[in-house]
Amino acid sequence: MSEQKMLDVSQDTNESSLPNLSFNPGEKIDYEYFLDCVHCGLCTQACPTYVMTGNENDSPRGRIYLMRAVTDGRVDLNQNVRRHLELCLDCRSCETACPSGVQYGRLIEPFRLEMEKEIDTERKTDDWFHKYILFGLFPYPKRLRKALSFAKIAQRLKLDSLVLATGLWKLLPARLGRMATLLPKIRKADGKLEHVMPAIGKRRARVALFTGCVQSEVFAQTNYATAHVLQQNGCDVVIPESQGCCGAIHYHTGSEAPAVAMAAQNIAAFDRDDIDAIIINVAGCGSMLKDYAHLWNDEESADARSGFASKVKDVHEFLDELGFIPPKAPLDVKVTYHDACHLAHAQKVTQQPRNLIRQIPGVELIDLLESDMCCGAAGTYNLTETDMADQLSQRKLGNIRDTGASIVLTANSGCLMQIDRERRVQDESVRVMHPMDLIYCAYTHQSPYDYC
Numbered sequence: 001m002s003e004q005k006m007l008d009v010s011q012d013t014n015e016s017s018l019p020n021l022s023f024n025p026g027e028k029i030d031y032e033y034f035l036d037c038v039h040c041g042l043c044t045q046a047c048p049t050y051v052m053t054g055n056e057n058d059s060p061r062g063r064i065y066l067m068r069a070v071t072d073g074r075v076d077l078n079q080n081v082r083r084h085l086e087l088c089l090d091c092r093s094c095e096t097a098c099p100s101g102v103q104y105g106r107l108i109e110p111f112r113l114e115m116e117k118e119i120d121t122e123r124k125t126d127d128w129f130h131k132y133i134l135f136g137l138f139p140y141p142k143r144l145r146k147a148l149s150f151a152k153i154a155q156r157l158k159l160d161s162l163v164l165a166t167g168l169w170k171l172l173p174a175r176l177g178r179m180a181t182l183l184p185k186i187r188k189a190d191g192k193l194e195h196v197m198p199a200i201g202k203r204r205a206r207v208a209l210f211t212g213c214v215q216s217e218v219f220a221q222t223n224y225a226t227a228h229v230l231q232q233n234g235c236d237v238v239i240p241e242s243q244g245c246c247g248a249i250h251y252h253t254g255s256e257a258p259a260v261a262m263a264a265q266n267i268a269a270f271d272r273d274d275i276d277a278i279i280i281n282v283a284g285c286g287s288m289l290k291d292y293a294h295l296w297n298d299e300e301s302a303d304a305r306s307g308f309a310s311k312v313k314d315v316h317e318f319l320d321e322l323g324f325i326p327p328k329a330p331l332d333v334k335v336t337y338h339d340a341c342h343l344a345h346a347q348k349v350t351q352q353p354r355n356l357i358r359q360i361p362g363v364e365l366i367d368l369l370e371s372d373m374c375c376g377a378a379g380t381y382n383l384t385e386t387d388m389a390d391q392l393s394q395r396k397l398g399n400i401r402d403t404g405a406s407i408v409l410t411a412n413s414g415c416l417m418q419i420d421r422e423r424r425v426q427d428e429s430v431r432v433m434h435p436m437d438l439i440y441c442a443y444t445h446q447s448p449y450d451y452c
């Protein structure tokens with residue numbers, strides 16, 4: 001990109017204003033990561049925020065330029081710059097598109113983490129929503145269970161549909177109302193996860209299941225289904241009790257110390273000598289678990305951290321490698337598949353879920369246009385950047401509708417909630433499921449339409 005174009009990139013970012021030299025959120029970033037970007041722009045069309053706004057500052061190239069300019073002291077970290085960086089979904093689609101191997105996550109994640117520490121500016125994580133909901137409730141399954149007991153009663157009385165249909169949720173504080181509409185129908189699990197669940201048939205592996213925080217309460221049945229699918233594939237499934245939240249909620253909203261503490265707890269919780277793999281069925285958590293080593297700058301216990309990461313496998317990745325034993329009963333459904341960003345772009349797991357789905361007898365898998373474009377969920381993005389999140393979920397649902405599929409599959413709790421919300425808002429009949437739930441239906445001879 002020419003220098004003139006570079007200057008255009010920062011035209012609404014006050015490049016000429018005096019930088020705040022006392023604060024540099026990029027100073028801890030390895031500068032080589034910036035230099036990897038050759039400004040070719042081949043990533044821009046893969047970037048959801050650029051596609052929606054058409055603003056170069058909302059593109060990967062523009063954001064890399066801004067972060068580097070702030071780091072160099074050429075641009076002030078003013079509100080405009082912050083907005084362009086905050087609007088990034090951290091979906092990592094740009095990493096998949098980039099021919100130069102730019103590790104965009106290594107730039108935006110630490111940069112935003114430091115940006116949150118700037119004491120002169122009001123920190124968005126200091127508000128009640130971050131303190132009591134995102135940080136105080138979501139990572140703690142027992143607290144969440146209590147809070148959800150009211151939601152379950154409301155769902156039984158069908159008050160949730162009423163609140164959404166009448167727009168009553170808009171009377172609640174904005175993000176609380178949003179959260180209420182995102183909550184899917186909570187399905188009681190078909191059984192309890194035991195400490196050890198033995199393989200069905202010939203034993204082929206011993207694995208531990210990471211159950212997550214929100215996942216373990218809102219999608220308890222998906223966890224149960226995942227364990228059952230693993231058992232059907234000859235795996236002993238162990239559920240370590242002392243595991244906890246992966247830390248992604250804190251980490252991606254700039255709160256580093258609690259994220260590191262959660263990572264340390266999880267590294268200690270899994271007896272890696274006793275298992276072949278640590279299995280995860282949520283893309284966002286899986287990406288975080290595989291990336292634990294980068295939370296620490298020191299070399300201390302590096303082996304333990306990389307040893308942990310090397311055992312973490314997305315459930316589809318693991319079963320595809322192991323050799324999937326498909327269910328025998330046909331389902332007779334047309335489905336499509338949405339790639340969760342943190343599975344497709346961060347973990348490069350794209351074919352394995354499709355391989356498993358295609359092996360379910362009677363299932364027709366239809367390609368989804370822009371399947372790997374973010375649906376707007378992006379962790380907690382859909383609670384804080386609602387306009388962009390809505391635009392992206394509307395675009396996603398339109399593409400899903402065009403496939404004619406009756407079920408859309410996706411392997412991330414955030415995507416499940418975001419797409420399900422959009423289809424309820426638009427009163428679409430398409431069902432939204434995790435692939436493990438569909439496979440479980442086939443093993444247990446249940447109709448997916450009665451299941452969800």
Ligand code: SF4
Nearest residue numbers: 037038040041043098
């Ligand atoms: S991130 Fe990669 S694709 Fe995008 S401008 Fe830089 S080098 Fe080109």
Ligand code: SF4
Nearest residue numbers: 047088089091092094
């Ligand atoms: S992470 Fe996603 S939203 Fe952010 S710059 Fe890359 S492609 Fe765009």
